[in-house]
Amino acid sequence: MKRRTLLGSAAALVACSALPALAQEEKLKVGFIYVGPVGDGGWTYQHDLARQAVEREYGDRVETTYIESVPEGADAERALTQLALAGNKLIFATSFGFMDAVMNTAKKFPDVKFEHATGYKRADNVATYDARFYEGRAVLGTIAGRMTKSNKIGYIGAFPIPEVVQGINSAYLHAKKVNPDVEMKVVWAYTWFDPAKEADAAAALIAEGVDVFMQHTDSTAPLAKAQEAGAYGFGQASDMANFKPTPRISSIIDNWEPYYIRRVGEVLDGTWESHGVWLGIGDGEVVIGEITDAVPAEVKAEAEALRDKIASGEHHPFTGPLNKQDGSVWLAEGQTATDEELSSMNFYVEGITAPMPK
The missing domain is CATH 3.40.50.2300 (Response regulator)
Known part of the structure; x- marks a missing residue:
C-alpha cells in the first residue's frame, strides 16, 4: 500500500x-x-x-x-x-x-x-x-440478541488480542441475557483493514445462518455484505451512517477528539506527562451511535438504559457469576473483573463454542 x-x-x-x-x-x-x-x-x-x-x-x-x-x-x-x-x-x-x-x-x-x-x-x-470498547459491545450485544431470528449472532475479529476477545465475550454475555437461545459464531480475519477479507468473513458468518453480526475490523465491507444478505450489522469505530437504517442499526463510535485536543494542549503549555488511560462510555470516548427505527422501540429503550447504567458505573459488563469456556469459575457472584484481568483476557466465556486461536 x-x-x-x-x-x-x-x-x-x-x-x-x-x-x-x-x-x-x-x-x-x-x-x-x-x-x-x-x-x-x-x-x-x-x-x-x-x-x-x-x-x-x-x-x-x-x-x-x-x-x-x-x-x-x-x-x-x-x-x-x-x-x-x-x-x-x-x-x-x-x-x-x-x-x-x-x-x-x-x-x-x-x-x-x-x-x-x-x-x-x-x-x-x-x-x-x-x-473500553467492551462497554459498547455490551450494548450492541443486547440489540443483537433481541434482533436475531435465527438465534445465531456473529463476530468478525481482527486478531486474537485481549481488546478483541473482551468485545466478543461482552457481546455474547449481553446477547445471552436477553436471549438464552442465542449462539455466537466467530470468524477471524487476521487483519485490521482488508475489505476483501472482511467481506469473506461476513459471508462465512452468513453461510452459518448468522443474521446479526458485529465486527472488530475497520472497513465497511462487512456491512455491504450484510446489505446483500438482508442481515443486520453495526458501525465499527465510526458511525458508518451511509448504511442506515439497515443493515447498520447502531454503531460504536470512537471519539478521540477530546483526548487529542487535551494532550496537544498539555505539550503546548508544558504539562504533558506519560500516563496510561482507559476511557469508556462515561468519559465520552466510547459512543453508541443512533439506534435506527429498524430496532423496535422497546429494544432501543433497553439498550439505551444499559448504556446509561454503564456510563454511571451502575453496571459493569463483566460481573459474576461468570465461568470460562472450560467451565472453570472466573468471577464469583457480584464480583467484577479488574482492569488487569481484562487487559490479559485470552479466553472465551462459557457458552461460546468456537475454539480460541493460539
Whole structure:
C-alpha cells in the first residue's frame, strides 16, 4: 500500500533533524501514523477526524502531518523515525501492533513525546491511551440478541488480542441475557483493514445462518455484505451512517477528539506527562451511535438504559457469576473483573463454542 510522503527527499529529512529545538512561538508539529487509509470509513477515519479537530482547536499554533496505511512491524518504526526527523515533537501511533516500534523509536528520540493507542508499554516519553470498547459491545450485544431470528449472532475479529476477545465475550454475555437461545459464531480475519477479507468473513458468518453480526475490523465491507444478505450489522469505530437504517442499526463510535485536543494542549503549555488511560462510555470516548427505527422501540429503550447504567458505573459488563469456556469459575457472584484481568483476557466465556486461536 502507498504511504503519504512527508518531504521530498531523505536529505531534507536529515536537514530538519539538525534544526534547533522549537522556539516557544513556533508551531508545534504533531505527527500521526495510521494502520489503514484515512478513507477506511472506520478506525483510521475516526482518528483523522480527531487530528482535524486538533487543527481547528489550536489553529496556527500547531501543524499536523500523517502517514497512512503503515503496516505493523518494521515499516512502523521507519514511519515514526521519519516523523521524528521531520521535527514532530508529539507523535500519535494509532494501532496496537505499533507498540514495539514506538518503544524502539522513543529511545532514539528522547525529546519527542509519543502516544500509543491501545498499547501497554510506557516510558518517560511514551504514554498510552485506550478505550473500553467492551462497554459498547455490551450494548450492541443486547440489540443483537433481541434482533436475531435465527438465534445465531456473529463476530468478525481482527486478531486474537485481549481488546478483541473482551468485545466478543461482552457481546455474547449481553446477547445471552436477553436471549438464552442465542449462539455466537466467530470468524477471524487476521487483519485490521482488508475489505476483501472482511467481506469473506461476513459471508462465512452468513453461510452459518448468522443474521446479526458485529465486527472488530475497520472497513465497511462487512456491512455491504450484510446489505446483500438482508442481515443486520453495526458501525465499527465510526458511525458508518451511509448504511442506515439497515443493515447498520447502531454503531460504536470512537471519539478521540477530546483526548487529542487535551494532550496537544498539555505539550503546548508544558504539562504533558506519560500516563496510561482507559476511557469508556462515561468519559465520552466510547459512543453508541443512533439506534435506527429498524430496532423496535422497546429494544432501543433497553439498550439505551444499559448504556446509561454503564456510563454511571451502575453496571459493569463483566460481573459474576461468570465461568470460562472450560467451565472453570472466573468471577464469583457480584464480583467484577479488574482492569488487569481484562487487559490479559485470552479466553472465551462459557457458552461460546468456537475454539480460541493460539
